[in-house]
Amino acid sequence: MTKKANSSDTINRVWKFFTSVKLTVVLLLSLAVTSIIGTVIPQSGTASEYFHKYGELRYKILSFLDSIFDIFDMYHSWWFQVLLLLLTVNIIICSIDRMKATWKIIFVKVPRFNVSRFRRLEYKKEFSQSSMPDKLEQIYKPIVSGSYGYSRVEQTDNGFCLFAEKWRWTRFGVYIVHLSIILMLLGGLIGSIFGFEGFVNIPEGESAKKINLRNTTEMHLLDFEIKCEDFSLSFYDSGAPREYRSSLVIIENGKPVLKKDIIVNDPLRYKGINIFQSSYGTLPPEEVTLSFTIRDTGMEYKKKAAINKPVDMPEGLGTFIIKDYSSSAGFKGHNIGEAFMGILTRKTGNPVNIMLPLRFPSFDKMRKGDVIIAVASHNHRYYTGLQVTKDPGVWVVYSGFILMIIGCFVTFFMSHQRLCIEVTGKGNHSMVMIAGTSNKNKMGMQRKIEILAEKLDKLIRSNEEKL
Amino acid sequence: MNSSIILSVTTFVYGLAAFLYIVSWVFKKEAPGKLALWTAVLGLAGNTAGIILRWIESYKMGIGHAPLSNLYESLVFFSWTILLIYLFVERKYKNRTIGAFVTPLAFFAMAYASLHNNSIQPLIPALKSNWLIAHVITCFIGYAAFAIAFGTSWMYLIKKRDTEGKSLLLKRFPKTNTIDELTYQMIMLGFLFLSIGIITGAVWANSAWGRYWGWDPKETWSLITWFVYATLLHAKMMRGWHGKRIAYLSIAGFAAVLFTYFGVNLLPGLHSYGAMGQ
Numbered sequence: 015m016t017k018k019a020n021s022s023d024t025i026n027r028v029w030k031f032f033t034s035v036k037l038t039v040v041l042l043l044s045l046a047v048t049s050i051i052g053t054v055i056p057q058s059g060t061a062s063e064y065f066h067k068y069g070e071l072r073y074k075i076l077s078f079l080d081s082i083f084d085i086f087d088m089y090h091s092w093w094f095q096v097l098l099l100l101l102t103v104n105i106i107i108c109s110i111d112r113m114k115a116t117w118k119i120i121f122v123k124v125p126r127f128n129v130s131r132f133r134r135l136e137y138k139k140e141f142s143q144s145s146m147p148d149k150l151e152q153i154y155k156p157i158v159s160g161s162y163g164y165s166r167v168e169q170t171d172n173g174f175c176l177f178a179e180k181w182r183w184t185r186f187g188v189y190i191v192h193l194s195i196i197l198m199l200l201g202g203l204i205g206s207i208f209g210f211e212g213f214v215n216i217p218e219g220e221s222a223k224k225i226n227l228r229n230t231t232e233m234h235l236l237d238f239e240i241k242c243e244d245f246s247l248s249f250y251d252s253g254a255p256r257e258y259r260s261s262l263v264i265i266e267n268g269k270p271v272l273k274k275d276i277i278v279n280d281p282l283r284y285k286g287i288n289i290f291q292s293s294y295g296t297l298p299p300e301e302v303t304l305s306f307t308i309r310d311t312g313m314e315y316k317k318k319a320a321i322n323k324p325v326d327m328p329e330g331l332g333t334f335i336i337k338d339y340s341s342s343a344g345f346k347g348h349n350i351g352e353a354f355m356g357i358l359t360r361k362t363g364n365p366v367n368i369m370l371p372l373r374f375p376s377f378d379k380m381r382k383g384d385v386i387i388a389v390a391s392h393n394h395r396y397y398t399g400l401q402v403t404k405d406p407g408v409w410v411v412y413s414g415f416i417l418m419i420i421g422c423f424v425t426f427f428m429s430h431q432r433l434c435i436e437v438t439g440k441g442n443h444s445m446v447m448i449a450g451t452s453n454k455n456k457m458g459m460q461r462k463i464e465i466l467a468e469k470l471d472k473l474i475r476s477n478e479e480k481l
Numbered sequence: 482m483n484s485s486i487i488l489s490v491t492t493f494v495y496g497l498a499a500f501l502y503i504v505s506w507v508f509k510k511e512a513p514g515k516l517a518l519w520t521a522v523l524g525l526a527g528n529t530a531g532i533i534l535r536w537i538e539s540y541k542m543g544i545g546h547a548p549l550s551n552l553y554e555s556l557v558f559f560s561w562t563i564l565l566i567y568l569f570v571e572r573k574y575k576n577r578t579i580g581a582f583v584t585p586l587a588f589f590a591m592a593y594a595s596l597h598n599n600s601i602q603p604l605i606p607a608l609k610s611n612w613l614i615a616h617v618i619t620c621f622i623g624y625a626a627f628a629i630a631f632g633t634s635w636m637y638l639i640k641k642r643d644t645e646g647k648s649l650l651l652k653r654f655p656k657t658n659t660i661d662e663l664t665y666q667m668i669m670l671g672f673l674f675l676s677i678g679i680i681t682g683a684v685w686a687n688s689a690w691g692r693y694w695g696w697d698p699k700e701t702w703s704l705i706t707w708f709v710y711a712t713l714l715h716a717k718m719m720r721g722w723h724g725k726r727i728a729y730l731s732i733a734g735f736a737a738v739l740f741t742y743f744g745v746n747l748l749p750g751l752h753s754y755g756a757m758g759q
Contacts, residue, residue, distance in 0.1 A: 039720075042711050045708050054748060258606055278609065411693060415680045418676055418680065
């Protein structure tokens with residue numbers, strides 16, 4: 015018996031702990047403060063990046079902290095997840111606990127009104143009218159029922175009481191906000207379990223089926239192939255990028271099923287998988303046209319060449335072979351952009367290394383050889399960098415978004431308003447009292463009472479004048 | 482007449498309005514107060530014209546886009562929103578001392594904007610989205626509401642220091658309860674729009690990069706700001722906090738807003754020193 019009592023006691027204590035708003039405040043502030051860490055220390059970098067950034071000593075301290083607190087990936091660390099979990103439990107238990115009382119208020123068949131409670135209110139309007147209560151009732155009733163969803167009249171000894179109320183359901187607003195947060199966290203969880211985030215680089219004209227998953231070395235095999243037919247980029251006159259465009263084809267079982275050009279902000283979606291334009295790069299051209307100019311005669315010869323395929327030079331000068339390509343070649347410590355590296359072999363003498371930067375066609379003149387080699391033309395080849403993701407939780411998150419907006423609006427700007435107009439006949443005139451309550455924005459309610467009192471007063475006066 | 486000139490003039494008009502609001506408060510005169518209101522209205526009209534003209538100019542340049550794409554344009558829009566909300570507040574609360582604490586913020590934002598490059602730039606691919614307008618407008622309505630709450634929080638704290646009600650300057654402030662209520666109203670407005678701003682940003686991020694949340698510094702700081710104001714709302718609604726404590730939290734919240742807006746650019750990124758692809 016005592017054991018049972020103890021366990022229910024513990025449950026009660028845990029329940030109490032989680033119903034506290036103090037806990038909410040502590041958790042929200044803890045989340046706010048700890049979140050700063052991840053904005054100061056860059057997240058998910060490689061060891062060498064951190065080493066480079068912080069130097070040896072600080073790197074050692076930080077990586078020690080990382081081994082315990084995951085500060086290099088803090089938003090996915092155990093303690094941050096614990097904070098989120100505690101907040102979730104806090105939200106759920108608080109909501110359930112308070113919902114019990116709210117439920118009773120919202121779902122009543124006949125709302126109860128207590129005149130004396132309205133009489134006791136600090137803010138109320140009182141004035142006298144020269145009409146009798148039964149006449150006032152006929153005038154007041156349609157006005158009040160027009161702007162309040164529920165109204166009823168109760169007869170009293172010397173007059174009547176008009177009760178009205180509206181927006182009782184808005185007491186649910188805060189639970190809608192809480193539900194929206196649960197949905198967002200749930201959607202995030204679904205995404206992290208059943209979704210993936212990866213990337214793939216596809217050269218123009220080629221296709222890919224395997225993608226690299228982010229932050230791991232793992233690959234993911236898609237059910238279909240993505241083919242990149244073409245990649246193009248354009249620039250503004252200022253040199254700033256205007257557009258990156260990939261022409262993609264989805265190939266399933268060897269057949270093309272979907273064709274679409276994607277640009278940034280306009281992805282392709284197929285079978286729950288989203289393909290985004292995320293980066294691009296250049297590939298070595300497959301074929302180039304080389305020009306050989308004989309220094310003495312100025313004669314120029316053109317020949318096609320490909321990497322690792324030796325070319326016979328004109329006038330029996332030997333052979334030339336392109337060995338390598340770099341998208342950013344260095345020369346005396348400067349980046350001179352794209353360049354080919356080749357080897358010139360004469361019938362006699364040692365082979366010579368030659369660099370052919372694409373941007374500087376007369377670069378090879380500096381060598382002062384008897385033949386000047388340059389790249390006359392080349393076909394550029396790009397690869398497109400695609401972000402490939404799947405997130406089945408996204409619709410749960412989005413429904414959370416919508417509920418959050420609705421819930422915040424209802425919670426902040428709508429309230430459960432109750433109104434009481436008490437009219438008491440005194441001789442040949444009536445005393446009127448108007449008072450009202452609302453569960454939020456009390457000042458707004460006072461203003462409403464004021465306006466209503468003025469309106470009713472004026473109405474009677476104009477009625478009397480007509481008579 | 483181009484938008485840059487109109488907006489430069491607007492800066493001075495806002496400066497004048499702020500000056501007049503302060504004069505009318507300090508010297509307890511009605512005339513400069515009325516003049517301040519009309520100067521503020523004139524400034525808002527100039528601000529509106531500047532924004533619309535800049536929009537038209539960008540189309541004439543063949544790179545048409547809403548003028549909400551860089552720091553300069555966002556600051557101009559920020560001032561516009563502050564003024565617009567403030568004029569509503571003045572109308573409703575019928576007290577011009579609030580203007581002495583709010584219009585200087587719009588003036589500072591415009592003055593700060595003028596230090597930045599104000600040429601109209603074409604949109605980079607990442608910004609070419611209809612979400613840009615929704616995201617920026619909602620965020621800045623939120624920021625502007627928080628800015629006004631920041632001003633009224635200071636008013637509250639200043640008025641509360643004068644416990645005996647001796648200061649004649651402070652007599653012209655609204656009642657402390659009214660200031661407290663106004664702060665709270667502005668924070669609720671700000672919170673709603675900050676939430677919508679974060680949400681539209683998330684939806685945009687999902688359509689541009691395939692993820693709605695990535696914990697990048699800007700996103701994280703907007704969430705930190707959200708946490709601070711969420712704390713304030715819970716403290717107020719559930720634990721009955723009011724007055725000074727709410728004013729302090731509101732000031733802390735606005736500090737987070739400013740950091741989200743300006744400070745994030747100062748934070749180190751892993752890629753800030755190295756080549757970053759393209």
